[in-house]
Amino acid sequence: MNKVIAYLKPYRNSMLYGLFIKVIGTFLDLGLPWVLAYIIDEVIPFKKISYILLWGVVMILLSVGARTFNIKANRNASKVAKDTVKTLRHDLYKKIQSLSGAQIDYFTIPSLGSRLTTDTYNIHSMISMMQRLGVRSPILLLGGIVITSTLEPVLTLVLAGIFPFLILVVFYISKKGIPLYIQVQSSADRLVRVVRENISGIRVIKALSKTPYEKERFKKVNREVVNKELKAGITMAVTDPIMNLLLNLGLTLVIVIGAYRVNSGSSEPGKIVAFLSYFTLMLNGVIGITRIFVIYSKASASAARIEEVLVIEDDLKEMNIEPVQTEYHIEFRGVSFTYTREPCIEDISFALKRGETLGIIGSTGSGKTTLINLLMRFYDVSEGSILINGRDVRNYNKQELRKKFGVAFQNDVLFADTIYENIKLGRNLSREQVKTALTHAQADSFIQELEGKLDFKLSIKGSNLSGGQKQRLLIARALAGNPEILILDDSSSALDYKTDSLLRKAIREQYHDTTSIIIAQRISSIMKLDHILVVEEGKMAGYGTHETLLETCEVYQEIYHSQMM
Ligand SMILES: Nc1ncnc2c1ncn2[C@@H]1O[C@H](COP(=O)(O)OP(=O)(O)OP(=O)(O)O)[C@@H](O)[C@H]1O
Numbered sequence: 001m002n003k004v005i006a007y008l009k010p011y012r013n014s015m016l017y018g019l020f021i022k023v024i025g026t027f028l029d030l031g032l033p034w035v036l037a038y039i040i041d042e043v044i045p046f047k048k049i050s051y052i053l054l055w056g057v058v059m060i061l062l063s064v065g066a067r068t069f070n071i072k073a074n075r076n077a078s079k080v081a082k083d084t085v086k087t088l089r090h091d092l093y094k095k096i097q098s099l100s101g102a103q104i105d106y107f108t109i110p111s112l113g114s115r116l117t118t119d120t121y122n123i124h125s126m127i128s129m130m131q132r133l134g135v136r137s138p139i140l141l142l143g144g145i146v147i148t149s150t151l152e153p154v155l156t157l158v159l160a161g162i163f164p165f166l167i168l169v170v171f172y173i174s175k176k177g178i179p180l181y182i183q184v185q186s187s188a189d190r191l192v193r194v195v196r197e198n199i200s201g202i203r204v205i206k207a208l209s210k211t212p213y214e215k216e217r218f219k220k221v222n223r224e225v226v227n228k229e230l231k232a233g234i235t236m237a238v239t240d241p242i243m244n245l246l247l248n249l250g251l252t253l254v255i256v257i258g259a260y261r262v263n264s265g266s267s268e269p270g271k272i273v274a275f276l277s278y279f280t281l282m283l284n285g286v287i288g289i290t291r292i293f294v295i296y297s298k299a300s301a302s303a304a305r306i307e308e309v310l311v312i313e314d315d316l317k318e319m320n321i322e323p324v325q326t327e328y329h330i331e332f333r334g335v336s337f338t339y340t341r342e343p344c345i346e347d348i349s350f351a352l353k354r355g356e357t358l359g360i361i362g363s364t365g366s367g368k369t370t371l372i373n374l375l376m377r378f379y380d381v382s383e384g385s386i387l388i389n390g391r392d393v394r395n396y397n398k399q400e401l402r403k404k405f406g407v408a409f410q411n412d413v414l415f416a417d418t419i420y421e422n423i424k425l426g427r428n429l430s431r432e433q434v435k436t437a438l439t440h441a442q443a444d445s446f447i448q449e450l451e452g453k454l455d456f457k458l459s460i461k462g463s464n465l466s467g468g469q470k471q472r473l474l475i476a477r478a479l480a481g482n483p484e485i486l487i488l489d490d491s492s493s494a495l496d497y498k499t500d501s502l503l504r505k506a507i508r509e510q511y512h513d514t515t516s517i518i519i520a521q522r523i524s525s526i527m528k529l530d531h532i533l534v535v536e537e538g539k540m541a542g543y544g545t546h547e548t549l550l551e552t553c554e555v556y557q558e559i560y561h562s563q564m565m
Pocket residue numbers: 105339340344362363364365366367368369370371410490
């Protein structure tokens with residue numbers, strides 16, 4: 001919680017101001033029953049209307065003052081909570097952006113999503129509540145005790161006697177509640193994951209008639225969240241009735257003893273009436289405190305989850321590795337890599353000169369994308385090294401490294417925005433540059449037919465385009481800005497042969513200085529490239545030109561025969 005609490009520092013003055021007016025507002029509330037008792041016991045016996053009216057006005061002023069100060073304080077509290085969580089959410093988002101691939105795998109994307117949304121919302125509720133109920137409730141409770149003890153010390157003793165029990169209840173229950181709320185958040189993560197998968201795969205689910213299966217899957221995880229919520233809720237909900245019970249027991253005693261005291265002349269009816277009003281205020285105070293404990297329990301579970309992300313060390317730090325003199329633009333030197341347990345990439349080596357093209361082919365899951373992940377340093381190699389211009393990729397500032405690339409990943413994302421903005425993607429690219437990239441990506445012809453052309457608005461994930469059209473836009477995005485290194489990861493699979501061939505021709509002719517790596521399943525997409533790497537189960541099954549591989553590489557021959565014959 002400490003790291004999250006530190007976010008409140010800049011708002012210290014604003015919180016102090018809020019605290020001040022909240023305290024005044026609450027004290028004005030506490031003054032009301034005292035004035036009531038005074039009117040009943042001291043003013044009414046005189047039977048003077050003007051005197052009674054005067055004290056009535058005092059009561060109205062107290063009441064209006066209390067409301068005004070409380071409203072002002074509550075507004076201030078909301079503002080502090082909103083601003084604090086805005087900064088926290090911003091920092092968390094920034095941190096998530098900088099996480100390495102391994103760290104994202106560890107946290108999982110749905111969990112990061114709910115840490116950024118539900119967890120920060122819980123913190124917002126806590127900060128807001130702490131400044132409101134957190135100030136008001138203890139004052140109502142303690143102030144109530146102090147004032148009632150001046151009015152009726154004997155009766156106050158009866159109420160005060162039950163407070164140690166109340167504290168014990170709150171302590172015991174919140175100790176049980178916090179771990180339960182951590183479990184609730186974890187199962188909410190699973191729910192988010194299932195919903196994400198479900199919604200993004202809605203078409204295939206319908207196509208394969210998997211709706212009942214998915215419904216069942218959702219039902220299961222939804223039930224899990226509900227059960228966990230229920231368990232946490234039931235545990236925390238015990239607090240309220242137990243406290244009410246204890247307080248009501250105390251009140252019953254107060255009324256009985258109070259009645260005896262009024263009868264015996266040692267107290268007055270006004271004091272007993274005021275005592276009952278104070279009791280209601282104190283009850284509100286106690287209810288407020290229990291609510292704070294519930295919110296605190298939730299927020300402390302959320303704070304732990306947020307802090308876990310905020311404090312994680314960058315595992316892709318810049319290293320100080322001596323650069324080497326080399327004629328190559330990109331070099332893989334004996335690269336091996338393991339995601340979790342089994343090695344995924346083993347001893348891969350190749351070298352490309354500037355402007356050369358490399359095709360990577362191999363069966364699914366053989367490790368082709370992983371090679372790109374390592375080149376772009378989403379993960380660090382387990383063994384060996386990857387050099388760009390003789391500098392180890394671990395030597396680069398991450399921004400500097402990633403700026404070199406133009407990338408179209410498998411199933412990459414198109415945003416719900418115009419075609420122009422989707423290609424530009426926040427870079428400083430003119431409409432002319434974007435148009436050129438679209439022409440090279442063979443997207444020109446279909447864009448001409450769209451309403452608004454470059455300003456045609458795409459739906460989420462580009463769902464108002466065909467698969468081939470989407471791929472052409474993604475390729476254009478990779479080409480725009482003339483990157484130093486172009487990566488196309490299985491991104492032309494939906495193109496017809498003619499368009500695919502025109503695309504390769506455009507890349508060859510227009511991007512001389514760009515070193516290109518093209519991952520493809522189709523041999524026709526890569527057979528004319530300068531080098532071809534054949535990957536099989538993470539290992540190099542062959543490396544060379546199309547002709548040499550046809551002679552020397554059995555795996556390549558098999559792929560060739562299966563596709564071309
Ligand atoms: N984040 C990850 N965590 C653990 N294992 C992973 C991760 N990403 C990929 N893998 C595993 O590593 C292996 C290689 O995956 P990779 O995506 O590199 O294959 P690929 O050759 O590109 O496959 P495809 O042609 O189907 O895209 C696969 O067995 C895959 O299950």
